Amino acid sequence: MNLIQIIMYVGIFVFAGTGALKARTHHMDIFGGLVIAFATAYGGGTIRDLLIGVHPVNWVNDYLALGLVVSATIIVSFFDSDQIRFKRTIFFTDAIGLGMFTAAGIEISINNNINDGYAVVMGVITATFGGLLADVLCREKPNLLKRGELYATVCAIGGVIYILLKHLGIEKNLGLFICVCIVVSIRILSKRKRIMLPEI
Amino acid sequence: MNLIQIIMYVGIFVFAGTGALKARTHHMDIFGGLVIAFATAYGGGTIRDLLIGVHPVNWVNDYLALGLVVSATIIVSFFDSDQIRFKRTIFFTDAIGLGMFTAAGIEISINNNINDGYAVVMGVITATFGGLLADVLCREKPNLLKRGELYATVCAIGGVIYILLKHLGIEKNLGLFICVCIVVSIRILSKRKRIMLPEI
Amino acid sequence: MNLIQIIMYVGIFVFAGTGALKARTHHMDIFGGLVIAFATAYGGGTIRDLLIGVHPVNWVNDYLALGLVVSATIIVSFFDSDQIRFKRTIFFTDAIGLGMFTAAGIEISINNNINDGYAVVMGVITATFGGLLADVLCREKPNLLKRGELYATVCAIGGVIYILLKHLGIEKNLGLFICVCIVVSIRILSKRKRIMLPEI
Numbered sequence: 001m002n003l004i005q006i007i008m009y010v011g012i013f014v015f016a017g018t019g020a021l022k023a024r025t026h027h028m029d030i031f032g033g034l035v036i037a038f039a040t041a042y043g044g045g046t047i048r049d050l051l052i053g054v055h056p057v058n059w060v061n062d063y064l065a066l067g068l069v070v071s072a073t074i075i076v077s078f079f080d081s082d083q084i085r086f087k088r089t090i091f092f093t094d095a096i097g098l099g100m101f102t103a104a105g106i107e108i109s110i111n112n113n114i115n116d117g118y119a120v121v122m123g124v125i126t127a128t129f130g131g132l133l134a135d136v137l138c139r140e141k142p143n144l145l146k147r148g149e150l151y152a153t154v155c156a157i158g159g160v161i162y163i164l165l166k167h168l169g170i171e172k173n174l175g176l177f178i179c180v181c182i183v184v185s186i187r188i189l190s191k192r193k194r195i196m197l198p199e200i
Numbered sequence: 201m202n203l204i205q206i207i208m209y210v211g212i213f214v215f216a217g218t219g220a221l222k223a224r225t226h227h228m229d230i231f232g233g234l235v236i237a238f239a240t241a242y243g244g245g246t247i248r249d250l251l252i253g254v255h256p257v258n259w260v261n262d263y264l265a266l267g268l269v270v271s272a273t274i275i276v277s278f279f280d281s282d283q284i285r286f287k288r289t290i291f292f293t294d295a296i297g298l299g300m301f302t303a304a305g306i307e308i309s310i311n312n313n314i315n316d317g318y319a320v321v322m323g324v325i326t327a328t329f330g331g332l333l334a335d336v337l338c339r340e341k342p343n344l345l346k347r348g349e350l351y352a353t354v355c356a357i358g359g360v361i362y363i364l365l366k367h368l369g370i371e372k373n374l375g376l377f378i379c380v381c382i383v384v385s386i387r388i389l390s391k392r393k394r395i396m397l398p399e400i
Numbered sequence: 401m402n403l404i405q406i407i408m409y410v411g412i413f414v415f416a417g418t419g420a421l422k423a424r425t426h427h428m429d430i431f432g433g434l435v436i437a438f439a440t441a442y443g444g445g446t447i448r449d450l451l452i453g454v455h456p457v458n459w460v461n462d463y464l465a466l467g468l469v470v471s472a473t474i475i476v477s478f479f480d481s482d483q484i485r486f487k488r489t490i491f492f493t494d495a496i497g498l499g500m501f502t503a504a505g506i507e508i509s510i511n512n513n514i515n516d517g518y519a520v521v522m523g524v525i526t527a528t529f530g531g532l533l534a535d536v537l538c539r540e541k542p543n544l545l546k547r548g549e550l551y552a553t554v555c556a557i558g559g560v561i562y563i564l565l566k567h568l569g570i571e572k573n574l575g576l577f578i579c580v581c582i583v584v585s586i587r588i589l590s591k592r593k594r595i596m597l598p599e600i
Contacts, residue, residue: 023545024600031552032545033600046451051246053255055453061515077600115261132337137532139541141339145223145232152231200224200233200277251446253455315461332537341539345423345432352431400424400433400477 004176008104009068011097016041016072018090019134023073026138030077036134037073041065043130048105048122052112095187099180101127102155103162107172120159127155147199150190158183204376208304209268211297216241216272218290219334224276226338236334237273241265243330248305248322252312295387299380301327302355303362307372320359327355347399350390358383404576408504409468411497416441416472418490419534423473426538430477436534437473441465443530448505448522452512495587499580501527502555503562507572520559527555547599550590558583 019040023033042059049057059065105126109119128144128151135142144152162179170178189195219240223233242259249257259265305326309319328344328351335342344352362379370378389395419440423433442459449457459465505526509519528544528551535542544552562579570578589595 020600026545027547028545028600029547029597030600031597032542032547035545050250050450051257052260053257055255055455056512056514057451057453060452060518061513063515063517066517066521073600077598112256113261114256115263117263117266118260121266136336136536137542137545139339139539142232142337145226145228145235145337147227147229147232197229197231198277200220200228200230200273250450251457252460253457255455312456313461314456315463317463317466318460321466336536339539342432342537345426345428345435345537347427347429347432397429397431398477400420400428400430400473 004104004173007096007100009064010093011100012041012065013068013072014090014093014097015101015130016069017076018094019130020073020076022134022138022140024076030073033073033077034069036137037076038069039137040130040134041069041072043133044101044126044128045105045130047129047133048109048126051125052109052114052122054108054112058108091187091191092184095184096180098127098151098155098187099158099183100176102159102183103176103179106159106162116163120156120163123159123162124152124155128152147196150186150195150197153197154183154186154190157186204304204373207296207300209264210293211300212241212265213268213272214290214293214297215301215330216269217276218294219330220273220276222334222338222340223273230273230277233273233277234269236337237276238269239337240330240334241269241272243333244301244326244328245305245330247329247333248309248326251325252309252314252322254308254312258308291387291391292384295384296380298327298351298355298387299358299383300376302359302383303376303379306359306362316363320356320363323359323362324352324355328352347396350386350395350397353397354383354386354390357386404504404573407496407500409464410493411500412441412465413468413472414490414493414497415530416469417476418494419530420473420476422534422538422540424476430473433473433477434469436537437476438469439537440530440534441469441472443533444501444526444528445505445530447529447533448509448526451525452509452514452522454508454512458508491587491591492584495584496580498527498551498555498587499558499583500576502559502583503576503579506559506562516563520556520563523559523562524552524555528552547596550586550595550597553597554583554586554590557586 016037019037023036102123105123106119109122132144158179165175216237219237223236246257302323305323306319309322332344358379365375416437419437423436502523505523506519509522532544558579565575
């Protein structure tokens, strides 16, 4: 397992944790928590795999995936959550995960003969549609679609830059690093300056 | 690109526009509008492709698809909507789209070894499940499932007739034209006469 | 058609009936009832097929599937439901269906090179995600994820035992029978004793 895979699994773990936390606010039981955690962590990649035709989808047969989601759910269930502090901590890890997932989604798409434009679309889907799926399952208004902080937009910007760097022949890990840095920076900037997309 | 493809893309454009309009009523931002527009326009065909095993799904790598949805969304966002008049205009274009999508869904299904009965089912799914998906994402009660105007039923009738004409050896474009005419007529008739399916 | 297939179709019929009943409580029309009945009966198997890469999904081209769902929906629509008595009757048939679907999902997964752990996951998905999908379409809070009677947990227990028996070389039909018995027993026991999973 190389460095990138390790960081990806860290991202999965963080996403699963935020999913489990959401399940807690909805007073679900442990099983419901597992489903929401799994949906948050792997939902985006699953939707991407279904759309581009990778089958079975990526996490099937990967016990580490199951183990990470189960551990994250159990940890969150023991957690005496001081939600506000927790949210501040999770903001950074989530932003890092966003960048990683976008880049990973783009790589996988390109390897499956998806063109550049749609590879960015698939990168954004990988990073953001897990949360969307979790919101639908929790019967919440999907956060992703509401007006608010830049989220999917940030992934799209990071993704476009990642693809450009790739065409410029920049080394893959460096490209990934730059993509993550850009995503994290814009996330922070847009939160601080309250930058939002206009309402449709 | 032949005439049928041109009309199909017009249908996609109209469906994307109605999706973007729905997003407006939910006060989403531009990104949310794009997602709902895309779901409305391509959701039905995507679900059909997943069920019958076409992969990648039809719109992947098609920049025109993306372009049409983006343009429709942008146009709707500039639109100072007088919704009632707009709805009247859209009723006809939507009905034409329904007929086109049903026939197209049936053709694609038959080309993928789906039998006649399920080809009609797939035609109805192609025409109507995009709106269903958009409703779920907007957390609306799916219009398609509620008692009201004939909608899916009209597609099913048009689809059955399209298949019958096909077996009678009627030329494809003529069959498509008849299917669309029937769908539009029954849509208008059922709206005027307030014909509904019985409640279950 | 062998005994197992017959019992499976009985399970499908029962699940479709519960779906149609749910549609009634939401005042849908006949078409909405059909969609919810189909989603309840075949939704879990469809999601499993999509995830493990079986295509087209299992029910496509199977007229018996369509016939069973349509009959169940029509019967429910004529039914003058005394819901409480109905619920008691359906509890047992539903529990039997749960066991059958879990075992069938596991068999299909193993035949598609899914490992034991994920085969159990797919068994649980087969048995329970149809109801989840129906809940999402009806805009209900998914029953499966809420704290309440053991449901998915029971399938997981039955599934693990089914896999263990399989590895011990127990004959398939006997394994299936034991799996169903265990699922039914724990369902009854957990309902009587009000056993629940802890909240996350």
